[in-house]
Amino acid sequence: AQTVTQSQPEMSVQEAETVTLSCTYDTSENNYYLFWYKQPPSRQMILVIRQEAYKQQNATENRFSVNFQKAAKSFSLKISDSQLGDTAMYFCAFMKHSSSGNTGKLIFGQGTTLQVKP
């Protein structure tokens, strides 16, 4: 069974600074996807970034980038130039690739609450 662990329940960062959220996972699969979702206080879950395990290049989306270390089973999210609107709960999630019998099931971590301070 796959598990996802986010070891930082809460974090804070000053506006305009950089923060890194950690995520580790456990799986015996070789093909899979990893995601970071953001859920602001308004509660809508928003996809931040997605990484395919077979790609060595780390995914980036504007100010958001990941450090994907497949051997270490680590998938951290770096937020650069933090903005007040980045205040949210961040969930790391794992999904098996369809070649491994994926049925659409996302495995979520427990989440990290990030507060960006002015």
Added chain:
Amino acid sequence: DTEVTQTPKHLVMGMTNKKSLKCEQHMGHRAMYWYKQKAKKPPELMFVYSYEKLSINESVPSRFSPECPNSSLLNLHLHALQPEDSALYLCASSQTTGGGQETQYFGPGTRLLVL
């Protein structure tokens, strides 16, 4: 456009009531999902529909009854709920459940309170 809509936004119901939650997407996605989320917790998967057929039921009590009338619409029928069922109910959709098209997009949720 990655919009998933859900109605109602809020719902208060008694334990003997019957109500329904509605989810709609017009992105041509063929997989749709229901999740339950308690405060400050990750979403818990309840049901998965793939091509309008139920593919996953995560041992959800029968007081929750999903329905997928067509590829754009997903309902969750509620009957005889318990106070512990109070939560945020999230709907999500993806193009499919495989083939590199599994990324799920979430709706804003329905906040349910059972009295």
